[in-house]
Amino acid sequence: MKPTEPDAAGGEPDSRFPxxxxxxxxxxxxxxxxxxxxxxxxxxxxxxxxxxxxxxGQFRIKGKYQLEDGKCWWTKSYVKKHSIAYQxxxxxxxxxxxxxxxxxxxxxxxxxxxxxxxxxxxxxxxAIEEPAPAPPVVEPVEAPAIPAEIAEPIxxxxx
Numbered sequence: 001m002k003p004t005e006p007d008a009a010g011g012e013p014d015s016r017f018p019x020x021x022x023x024x025x026x027x028x029x030x031x032x033x034x035x036x037x038x039x040x041x042x043x044x045x046x047x048x049x050x051x052x053x054x055x056x057g058q059f060r061i062k063g064k065y066q067l068e069d070g071k072c073w074w075t076k077s078y079v080k081k082h083s084i085a086y087q088x089x090x091x092x093x094x095x096x097x098x099x100x101x102x103x104x105x106x107x108x109x110x111x112x113x114x115x116x117x118x119x120x121x122x123x124x125x126x127a128i129e130e131p132a133p134a135p136p137v138v139e140p141v142e143a144p145a146i147p148a149e150i151a152e153p154i155x156x157x158x159x
Contacts, residue, residue, distance in 0.1 A: 026107060061074050070090040084100070086098075088109065
């Protein structure tokens, strides 16, 4: 569902692009593992702006996005360092794609709004199965006494 009003930060009304805190990671083949990022992004009028940090340092984000197909592209410029080109897609579960520094330095990335929670983690179901009701407790019943005339053994000798 896509809202028709601007988001709480006054930005893009499309729910795929909420302005505010985002998180995620990039992959770098020469350094195995997920390299986490913290971002604060603003989406408005097909423009992405923001800033953030990761283990490399502080950075600024400036780029574009398309509502028609969710395509996004931006430059991640580290303060007083190099810049990285990013391009990806938003299909409603964050933005995923590739980054490239030059033809020898490239990898993948995945970012998402913090409020969405980490889409890469398994989630527990919110509902639980109710256990079957316990059978009713049955109190033991004492057997009635057998009358004496019935309790006496029957003679088979004909007496």
